[in-house]
Amino acid sequence: MENWLVLSLGILILGLLVGMVYQRVGQAFDRRKYPPPGQLVDIGGVRLHLNCLGQGTPTVVMDAGGSAPAIAWGMVPAEIAKFTRVCTYDRAGFGWSDPNPRQPRTSQQSVDDLHLLLTKAGINPPYLLVGHSLGGVNMRLYASQYPEDVVGLVLVDSSHEHQMTSEMWRSVLRISWVYQVLRIFSHIGMVRLIGEMNLLPMLKVLKQKIQKYPLAVQTLFDTFKSFCYRPHYWATASSEFAHAKASLEGLQSVTSLGSLPLMVLSQGAKDPRISEERFQRWAALQLDLTKLSSNSQRIVAEESGHWIPLDQPEIIVDAVRRLIERV
Incomplete structure (x- = not known):
């Protein structure tokens, strides 16, 4: 039992480290691929x-x-x-x-x-x-x-x-809480991984919507997606x-x-x-x-x-x- 717990903890720590490296490498790649235009x-x-x-x-x-x-x-x-x-x-x-x-x-x-x-x-x-x-x-x-x-x-x-009504304010606070959770997950690459698999609900809906716009607008989707993979994006949105x-x-x-x-x-x-x-x-x-x-x-x-x-x-x-x- 003790060996199983040690093994599980080791796998968890290894997974977190791999996720953090994945996130860091991804952010560096995004910075090179999407430089600021201004x-x-x-x-x-x-x-x-x-x-x-x-x-x-x-x-x-x-x-x-x-x-x-x-x-x-x-x-x-x-x-x-x-x-x-x-x-x-x-x-x-x-x-x-x-x-x-x-x-x-x-x-x-x-x-x-x-x-x-x-x-x-x-x-x-x-x-x-x-x-x-x-x-x-x-x-x-x-x-x-x-x-x-x-x-x-x-x-x-x-x-x-x-x-804003009282019900809408409660909804806003719930969204703020969800964004904080996404901030935590983004540190270990989970948001990036889910987004690349097209499973992140917000990006999935946006991708469907944006298809009706001109090609010049559609090309902005990948840039926006790279922003959403950053922990500080969710922290700021939550704030x-x-x-x-x-x-x-x-x-x-x-x-x-x-x-x-x-x-x-x-x-x-x-x-x-x-x-x-x-x-x-x-x-x-x-x-x-x-x-x-x-x-x-x-x-x-x-x-x-x-x-x-x-x-x-x-x-x-x-x-x-x-x-x-x-x-």
């Missing part, structure tokens, strides 16, 4: 990935949704770059940016990081801000705190401070979910952006998994966002679900172009 800017011991394209003013600055890297914008930045400068960035812990476990991943922290990033990189205002989902929360907060730097705002199916309540509560004081040119882009195609009541409530909250400015307009992306950047990217590009013409 620059890594040190904002004080943490490097954030910033990628700027095109020329012109104002500079369009884009922030992706919750747990999403900048590549989630798909082809939108490249199209905007045809008529002005556009900068996308990865929040700390996502994409090619370094993690920052010392700071909780709240919207206020994202605003502080972004302001420092733009300053350090020499990206001077004026800015036209574009934010999707949770990125919309970040950009709305940024516009309220640096109004002299911002000349326009595009909210793409943005989160709203009153969107964003765990602090979502604080992020949304931080918007309660942002009741007006004055006459700032504002475009609110909302999904128009209901996800069949979502009830009609919930969908109509979301639509009402999207309409409420137009009250933030006396100079606002709402556009419904009739053929899009929540992922407007991939479903109807031309709507975002057109909204940015119209705001630039206006300002």
Whole structure:
């Protein structure tokens, strides 16, 4: 019996060591295969990935949704770059940016990081801000705190401070816990192994969805998959979910952006998994966002679900172009 326990423990330790080596080798391979397309800017011991394209003013600055890297914008930045400068960035812990476990991943922290990033990189205002989902929360907060730097705002199916019910908050906390489990498993290569076998549910669903998009967007899947194999991706995503309540509560004081040119882009195609009541409530909250400015307009992306950047990217590009013409 004692020999059996020793043998079992030895096999377990050996398996863990093999998994850790597999993970380390895989990460090194990913770094060589998927180099950052932009620059890594040190904002004080943490490097954030910033990628700027095109020329012109104002500079369009884009922030992706919750747990999403900048590549989630798909082809939108490249199209905007045809008529002005556009900068996308990865929040700390996502994409090619370094993690920052010392700071909780709240919207206020994202605003502080972004302001420092733009300053350090020499990206001077004026800015036209574009934010999707949770990125919309970040950009709305940024516009309220640096109004002299911002000349326009595009909210793409943005989160709203009153969107969460008690049941939804419990779901968010459960997801945060699951992400912490995935963080632990990713250290020993389990997430990588399961992902390569196409058995990781999140990646499996995403792979099926992304097949309907242009080839240039489909090719981004492998890059995103490499991000998901990193332990700090899940740690950061967990922190964003765990602090979502604080992020949304931080918007309660942002009741007006004055006459700032504002475009609110909302999904128009209901996800069949979502009830009609919930969908109509979301639509009402999207309409409420137009009250933030006396100079606002709402556009419904009739053929899009929540992922407007991939479903109807031309709507975002057109909204940015119209705001630039206006300002």
